[in-house]
Amino acid sequence: MKKVYQGFLMATAMLVAIGASAQSKYKKPAAPAAKASSNATNPAAKKTTTSKYAAAKAKINVNASSSDTSVNPSTPAVNGTSRYRTSNNTAPTTGATTTNPTAPVTYSYDTTVQGGFGAKPEVSLRNNYAMVRTQVRDRKPLEYEDLREDDAVFSHFIWREIDAREKMNQSFMYPSQDDNGDQRFFSLLLSAIKNDSVTAFSADNDRFTKPLTTDFVMNMVAGANDTVDVVDPATGAVEKVITKKPKFSPDSVYTFRIKEQIVFDKESSRMFTRILGIAPIAKQVVAGKSLPRVLFWVYYPDIRASLTKFDVYNPKNIAARMTWEELFESRFFSSYIIKSTINNPGDKSLSAFIKDPLFRLLEGENIKAKIMNYEQDLWAY
Numbered sequence: 068m069k070k071v072y073q074g075f076l077m078a079t080a081m082l083v084a085i086g087a088s089a090q091s092k093y094k095k096p097a098a099p100a101a102k103a104s105s106n107a108t109n110p111a112a113k114k115t116t117t118s119k120y121a122a123a124k125a126k127i128n129v130n131a132s133s134s135d136t137s138v139n140p141s142t143p144a145v146n147g148t149s150r151y152r153t154s155n156n157t158a159p160t161t162g163a164t165t166t167n168p169t170a171p172v173t174y175s176y177d178t179t180v181q182g183g184f185g186a187k188p189e190v191s192l193r194n195n196y197a198m199v200r201t202q203v204r205d206r207k208p209l210e211y212e213d214l215r216e217d218d219a220v221f222s223h224f225i226w227r228e229i230d231a232r233e234k235m236n237q238s239f240m241y242p243s244q245d246d247n248g249d250q251r252f253f254s255l256l257l258s259a260i261k262n263d264s265v266t267a268f269s270a271d272n273d274r275f276t277k278p279l280t281t282d283f284v285m286n287m288v289a290g291a292n293d294t295v296d297v298v299d300p301a302t303g304a305v306e307k308v309i310t311k312k313p314k315f316s317p318d319s320v321y322t323f324r325i326k327e328q329i330v331f332d333k334e335s336s337r338m339f340t341r342i343l344g345i346a347p348i349a350k351q352v353v354a355g356k357s358l359p360r361v362l363f364w365v366y367y368p369d370i371r372a373s374l375t376k377f378d379v380y381n382p383k384n385i386a387a388r389m390t391w392e393e394l395f396e397s398r399f400f401s402s403y404i405i406k407s408t409i410n411n412p413g414d415k416s417l418s419a420f421i422k423d424p425l426f427r428l429l430e431g432e433n434i435k436a437k438i439m440n441y442e443q444d445l446w447a448y
Contacts, residue, residue: 189244211341225340226324226404226405251317251318259365260365261285275364284362294310328343329438343368404435
């Protein structure tokens with residue numbers, strides 16, 4: 068009986084020991100002791116609890132911190148990494164390209180030349196007409212009559228624009244080829260600048276203050292080079308670079324600005340107009356909008372001799388052609404006024420204070436009427 072009682076006590080002790088061990092294993096660590104006050108002599112000691120679970124967890128945290136890179140979950144993944152994958156094992160993206168400094172550069176220039184941009188005229192090796200034409204080569208502009216400053220009792224400056232898309236101005240865009248080259252008026256201006264030593268002036272102002280070199284004018288109308296990268300679709304690296312020179316179409320320049328001065332000569336008792344300058348206008352795209360841009364100015368008295376060498380297309384009779392100098396002197400073109408010095412103390416164009424284009428045309432006709440009425444009022448019947 069005594070042995071049975073001792074066995075029962077030993078079993079009970081073992082159960083108590085196992086329960087205490089299990090309780091200590093899953094028991095949460097005690098909270099740190101409160102901070103002692105400043106007047107306490109012996110601060111409370113911090114109670115620490117150690118167990119197999121806490122030791123194993125600490126070991127796992129140490130190993131994880133030494134092998135992996137922690138990523139902030141709020142930060143987006145970079146280069147294919149994520150919160151749970153730190154290595155970049157993704158395929159290269161299609162949009163991104165890797166610049167190869169050793170990639171060959173291939174220059175592919177568009178050698179198609181139009182409108183007199185460096186092209187040599189193709190001269191006929193045989194006479195292209197039924198008669199021998201010598202008048203074109205021998206023509207010279209007529210001299211202007213002398214005008215004294217004291218005789219100019221009335222004068223104003225007028226700025227006009229010629230739109231070659233109008234029916235009356237279609238001769239400005241005549242795309243035929245002659246022994247002198249392309250017959251478009253813009254091509255004639257470039258030919259005079261390059262071959263006849265006519266000076267072009269900067270478009271910063273219309274007073275002919277800054278001359279431009281021939282190379283500068285040709286480069287300005289030729290356009291800039293366009294670079295295209297050829298990318299390998301498998302690796303995303305640049306294999307080669309192709310540089311193209313875009314072709315400039317002379318048909319894109321169809322507007323010409325004219326600066327002229329109207330003068331009433333009291334000696335001859337008549338009103339006449341003197342053209343001072345001509346400027347081609349191109350379209351330039353800025354921020355998705357097409358805006359007019361004056362390319363350069365040409366002093367008209369300097370280019371008169373060159374304009375006598377070119378005939379204007381006559382749809383009625385090829386033999387009855389006039390020269391471009393005769394076209395401008397006889398005012399055989401259609402235009403509209405964009406600016407004048409009449410009642411314009413602010414030196415502004417019509418578009419600066421008249422937004423409606425229809426009203427600008429009406430104001431231009433009003434300026435023409437003022438000039439005509441001044442001339443008519445000088446006479447008494």
